[in-house]
Amino acid sequence: MSVRVLHIVNKWIQGGLERFVEGVVRDCSVDGVEHSILSVCTDVPSDADCPKYGPLNDELGMASMLKGSRRLGPFLREHRFDAVHVHTQNSSGFLYCRIAERAGVPLRIVHSHSSSLGPGNRLVKGAAQGAIRALYSGSENVRLACSEAAGEHLFPGRDFKVVPNGVNIGEFRFNSQTRLEIRSSLGIAGDAMLVGCVGSMVTVKNHMRALSVFAELKREEPSAFLLILGDGELRGALEAEAARLGISGSVAMPGFVDDAHHWYSAMDVLLFPSLYEGLPIALVEAQCNGLPVVCSDTVTPEVGLLGSFRRLPLSAPDVEWVSALLASERDATGTAAATVSARGFDRRDMARMLLEIYGGEL
Incomplete structure (x- = not known):
């Protein structure tokens, strides 16, 4: 029996959600399960x-989503x-599932990847989300979320299943040789403190705050270095x-970068002051590598897998964030990967859960 699965996103921006989709395509491509990807408002690079x-x-925006949705039905029927x-x-997932139901698609999954609507026009966004949910929810027959907070955000009062954002445990294990090579390529001394940031350069990732915190850190550690992996509209x-x-x-x-698993080994701590998140896969990857994490308390505590995980309020002054960075200690033994696996974040477990839903087997 063959199962043809279409993964739908509003727009493809090369962030954590997109990496998750790519991982599902890679890990759940078994005999009998075929995958495709559709972006409603952008191409898929x-x-x-x-x-x-x-x-x-x-x-882009709500108008584009609504215009694109009118073309989704004919696309699915074709x-x-x-x-x-x-x-x-x-x-928007509820609207797409209603269209899929009318097009005769038997399995319709809405997967929540965030715990907030984001900054700006919250009243308008909240009203629009509530209206679309009231009009179209119920056409989905499976509800998934990357975390409890993400599920409660999109499915208030409804049942849902949490599917952790799993990673390749072996791939993200700490590598001392890679650490030396990347630091050398960046011109960073072996004993210099290297702070990492991972995420698209968009408002929600709050890289501006990361720069502010790092500038304060430089007063304490003049040789410190900041590495930001990702790109986007805010680069300039x-x-x-x-x-x-x-x-x-x-x-x-x-x-x-396509090889983020190498870059983590070069870092000493990951700084993650996001305005909001679902369950950021970068934090799972980092902890698998043994990196301590200092993040905002808007990030779900479910992603705290190691004792070195620390959450701070965004209202805390930069000096408090600096103190947390300086107090952090990375695990260079390679054993953190086993801890992450034991906590249920091995992508093989994620694949088994999704394949069971799709009707396939790993």
């Missing part, structure tokens, strides 16, 4: 080994999928802010 479609409408797996941060603004703070010479922004 991904190396995922599957058919990719989109955009249905090449604009391609005939057995399941749609909607990966979303808002209630971040570069300008680093220059304004006088720290440009100690900040590296190599952009998106």
Whole structure:
């Protein structure tokens, strides 16, 4: 029996959600299960080994989502999928599942990847989410979430299943040789403190605050270095802010990297002051590598897998964040990976859960 699964996103921005989808395509591509990806509002610049479609409408925002949704029905009737797996941060998933139901798709999954609607126009966003949920929820027959907080955000009062954002445990284990090689390529001394940030350069990741905290850290540790992995619309603004703070010479922004598992080994601590999150896969990867994490208390505590995980309120002053960074100790033994696996974040476990839902076997 063959099962054709279509993964739907609103837009493809090369962030954690997109990496999750790529991981599902990779790990759940077994005999009898075929995957495709559709982005409603953008193309899909991904190396995922599957058919990719989109955009249905090449604009952004609520209007584009609604315009694109009108083209989703004909697309589904043309391609005939057995399941749609909607990966979303808002209630658009309910609308897409209603359209899929009308197009005859038997399995309809809404998967919540965030615990907040994000900054800006919260009243308008909240009203829109509530209206769409009231109009279209019920067409989904499976509700998934990356964390309890993400599930409660999108499915208040409804049952849902948490599917942890799993990682390749062996791939992200600490590697001392890789640590030396990457530090050498960046011109960073072996004993210098290297603070890492991982995430798309968008408002929610709060990289501006990371720069502010790092500038304060430089007062205590003049040789410290900041490494930001990711790219996005705020790159120019971040570069300008680093220059304004006088720290440009100690900040590296190599952009998106395909081998993040190597870069973690070079770091000493991960700084993650996000405005909100679901369950960020970067924090699972980092802890698998043995990295201590200092993050905002908007990040779900479920992702705290090691004793070195620390959450701070965004209202805390920079000096308090600096104290947490300086007090952190990385695990360079390679044993942290086993702890992460034991806590249920091995991607093989994630794959088994999803394949059971799809109707396939690992």
